[in-house]
Amino acid sequence: MRFHDLRHTVASVLGSRGVNSKVVQSVLGHSNHAITMDLYSHLMDGMQEKAADAMEEVFGGDRS
Numbered sequence: 557m558r559f560h561d562l563r564h565t566v567a568s569v570l571g572s573r574g575v576n577s578k579v580v581q582s583v584l585g586h587s588n589h590a591i592t593m594d595l596y597s598h599l600m601d602g603m604q605e606k607a608a609d610a611m612e613e614v615f616g617g618d619r620s
Contacts, residue, residue, distance in 0.1 A: 567596040574606060 581592040
């Protein structure tokens with residue numbers, strides 16, 4: 557396993573657990589949040605659904 561693979565795994569695990577992307581940025585040592593999002597945003601696709609679920613939980617209503 558290459559070092560890059562380990563970094564990718566860390567980003568994947570943290571993203572799948574809903575860890576804030578700014579925290580992932582800090583853990584990976586990226587100087588800019590945009591770098592983290594450019595490289596790993598595809599791993600956090602479920603975040604949109606989680607955000608919608610959270611809003612529905614707070615405000616109720618139909619999301620359709």
